[in-house]
Amino acid sequence: MSNAVKSTLPERDLKTVGEALQGTLVDLVDLSLVAKQIHWNIVGPRFRSIHLQLDEVVDIARQYSDTVAERASALGVPPDGRASTVAAGSAIGTVKEGWLQDSVAVGTMVAALSSTIGRARERMGAVGKADPVTEDVFIQLTGDLEKQHWMFQAENQN
Template sequence: MYVVKSPLSDADLKTVSVALQGALVDLVDLALVAKQVHWNVVGPRFRSIHLQLDEVVDSARRYSDIVAERLSTLGVPPDGRAGTVAASSGIGATPEGWVKDTAAVKTLVDALGVVITRMRERLEATGEADPVSQDVFIGVTADLEKHHWMFQAENG
């Protein structure tokens, strides 16, 4: 079996891999939540929110790939399986059935808020251990904060 050797010390690798794996789970779940709401949103602001949700899905999917590949680069197999995501995500339950546009916005504001908080914790945790991974967290967090701002602005 081929094994990738990490350039990090064992202690730093543990810190960074826990942070990256947690980020992967949150990003996969964020994409799923946004897509679920995208399919079920209804109301007067349907179109704009429907399109905005796809932007979140695209960002979450793009960054989940970057995070997973960073794990692989460090010699840690990423785990984005459904069971792992369900057991580890910090995002709460997604509404079932049709979702009124105002509830859709609240769902995304809440989900993004949770993920951003956790990303900022990971950003802090990885700074000394691996500035390269920290840089990934900086990019992810900046993009998610922009989406968060835009959904908050929907509430007026």
């Protein structure tokens, strides 16, 4: 059953693209979990605005995780979004347990987004020549994440 879906990409390109898609899936699943954990535990005077902004990040991460997983499937690469895979492969740091002051929450999101964007940009470069269709997914994803990164950074200015 390992060859249920055949790719149109040459094997070497498929390996590069498959690894990039899988790594991004892991990062996006974790980003959505991190943002939701912060969303539930944020406190402080900016609670409401940040609480709502965190939902935007969750929506973006979940939308793109589906896009990335379906792109992998279309290329014959079975996506793996299991909790153990996400925990083992994500580069996003952990979220402090318990209530998070709004300024700490914002800093945590800036770091999580920075990590996700950095890895997405690396993968974008890796897949560019191998598969421009996947590169386009990474371009759109990175643009949307960078917008959120900017907004959270602007929240942290005094």
